[in-house]
Amino acid sequence: MDIDEFRKKGKEVVDDICDYYASLDQIPPMSQVEPGYLYKLIPHKAPTEPETFDEVKRDFQTKIMPGITHWQSGNFFAWFPSSGSFPSIIGDMYSNMLNIVGFNWICSPAVTELETIMTDWLGKLLGLEKQFLSIQNDGSEGQGGGSIQGSASEAIVVAMIAAREKKLAELPKACPELTQDDIDAIRPKLVAYYSDQTHSSGQKGANIIGCKTHMIPSDDNFRLTSDALHEAIAADKQKGLVPFFVCGSFGTTNTAAIDDLPGIAEVAKKERLWYHVDCGTTSMPHTLFRPLAAGIEFADSFDFNTHKWMLISFECSVMWVSDSTHLVNALSIEREYLPRVKGDKSFVKDYRNWRLPLGRRFCALKLWFMMRMYGVSGIQANIRQHVKEAKWLEEQLLADGRFEIMAPVHFGLVVFRIKPSAVNNNPAVSVKECVVNKANIDLVKAIHKDNRVFLVGTMIKGKNVLRAAIGSTLGTHRNTELLLEVVQQLTTRILED
């Protein structure tokens, strides 16, 4: 494919994208193929001779598309939304054009410098305290700053590594007689804390760095509390373990619960733990929600996924630290083929020392296109609309009388179930939890089979519940109405059976 052909076919792809988005409301959101469907449809090795774009496109439409679950559909309410936008797609098209491996400033100065400026823009948009900004208002360099990570999972690993090395470096200061062997012997005793509601990336991060973990039971509101953390730490210290890291959540995966962020901060400070706040899985400490995020200012690091509720295509997670020295100490490697430019450190940041991989795509570009083409007002309007829809859904479900809401609706997530009294035909006998669970599992299955909308269930504290995550860029009130209609219809059918 030469330039002339791409000029023609690339525009055809733009048309395809437009046609796809225009048709999404008419497409069942969930793929219904069986495992192994694709292996039966396509050859088992690459063709020897080139094929045409038209041939591959035909197969894309007839063979790949049936195996697609439509994350951009307004009728997709599963997990958390991954809501892109046209400005983000445009930014990524230019990023693909330039195809830069950005591992340091000299690779392409604009890649590094735009990352610094965009993470600051985003930080200001979130109402972050100044310790999280790379460049202070007076133009001086900050101690901390933001950086682009692939995902919240990567961010938590970066935080854990920095935390581990910081803790190990502190030991000889407190106790100068420690030898290197003594310090090494402490590595397997390091323990990280998170709750039973923390995203799986907490445990996975620990698996990656190879440390111990302590999963703390959340309270009745699915929150990690400072008392429970304190207790867990005391028990571990008794056993000779060395606490070094705690992960708080601003919006957990199951219920979008907000941990006791200020309380955890106090314990973290007292016990000298690295305090990471994961906002990756649900939402963000947007200025709109800033009061809910009280305590986040004490975090050593936190992260949120712009590719979730902020109009950016996957992948683009942004992590802020209050002091970047710890990342750089833990992750920096120098080699002759990775030349550093002498220059103001505010601008010549080696982001390769702030993250796991050496290089990174030019992701700041899509942030730039999106933030400028939406403006702060447009970004806020998008979020407000989704919260309004979630509140409306909550009201309707409660008004129906057969459902209960399982967790406070702060953001776009509504966690609900058919309530025990609705399952029970005889009010004199109390209904067993397993019967209620079965009704709710059946409801999820029925929704999947019906396939006008798509959501997933989960289990919280032994209860099977449904999660409706509102946040599709293309979604309108009509989609939320459809969700409600489907849930109500299928609930009636299940309760009749």
Place this chain on the structure above:
Amino acid sequence: MDIDEFRKKGKEVVDDICDYYASLDQIPPMSQVEPGYLYKLIPHKAPTEPETFDEVKRDFQTKIMPGITHWQSGNFFAWFPSSGSFPSIIGDMYSNMLNIVGFNWICSPAVTELETIMTDWLGKLLGLEKQFLSIQNDGSEGQGGGSIQGSASEAIVVAMIAAREKKLAELPKACPELTQDDIDAIRPKLVAYYSDQTHSSGQKGANIIGCKTHMIPSDDNFRLTSDALHEAIAADKQKGLVPFFVCGSFGTTNTAAIDDLPGIAEVAKKERLWYHVDCGTTSMPHTLFRPLAAGIEFADSFDFNTHKWMLISFECSVMWVSDSTHLVNALSIEREYLPRVKGDKSFVKDYRNWRLPLGRRFCALKLWFMMRMYGVSGIQANIRQHVKEAKWLEEQLLADGRFEIMAPVHFGLVVFRIKPSAVNNNPAVSVKECVVNKANIDLVKAIHKDNRVFLVGTMIKGKNVLRAAIGSTLGTHRNTELLLEVVQQLTTRILED
């Protein structure tokens, strides 16, 4: 920006991409901006109200583009090429359209299944042994298989984690009386091996997982040899350390050297080390080079970057393992909100357990478009052309008489320097290494200032050398001729001074 506007502006972006590629030969490849240039040009916070695409595009052209070093230019010979292609861009446009967070089969079956099939296609294209294929020729499930990683750095971390957990799991089998505490105490004693020519990701991987490393001096041909490895292991075992991992390189960063892969395999087998082969930094065990890669069939894991020399836009690294059980044992986490589909394991692979992050873009799509639209013949022709250019450049530099070639030219990389005798005016006196080094450093600086072509220098065994990495998709013989012309002209000027 609504669908109608994107239909119009998206096509304008396609035109921009075409115009950019058509103009690349006329643009100086290396950005010449000063640190902090961008901060002076753009606002320090996001706009409140939306701006138009035209406004952002104008700033992209006038403010971002001057800070871009043109990795896709035919005159870019720095580091290793990151050579995309139109089919790859098209695949990524569709991937952006779908914007799927692929963390398991149910998220979108096609994402998982195409990853399995594409890594098998690629494996067959590379002439890999059957233990590296996910689906065997008879349709049965393989023990091993390929998976898409972000980069070679991530792949090496994944390999190290699997290696560590495999080693720790083996200990109680060999020595049943070991307690968990005993096993934990071994963690800080684990040691990974690599050479002084291994890519920095080897050391970074160790920093991430927190293990010890032993950097082994390479031989005069910049290769890690089995003897040197054997010696290092013996010394470490004497100190009570526990060897668990060795990284061999098929094409090092500095010189594209090929380690003694079969020799290392033998030592790894004897000492029960995990054997990872990094082909990420330079090239790949392509069928064309398969004889050079003898020994790779004994690897537990290996990885190569399709985003380097294989027409795929950054990021897309492919890692193969001969037994995926070890990855899954080390990295798998189960949660209710990550439902598994019961089905043939050959097709329902949870790639989240094969890599660091939970999710991944739909990268298999760009592999599919590229492999089909180039065909095996087209991919091979691209590689052959670059090797031919490299051989031509080597010949010309030797014929010139003032240069020496510092490492064998196997692939597209030519490592050379102005030779001592050319620097020396008086043949009766031997020239000092530092004088030769200075001449070569000056040559790199002069090339950067001239900016008709772009390459970088490095240092090998105390010698400053130049690296010309040929591999641009858009590059032609004319670009190599220009490189030679620039090198010759500037060398004349430097030697005259």
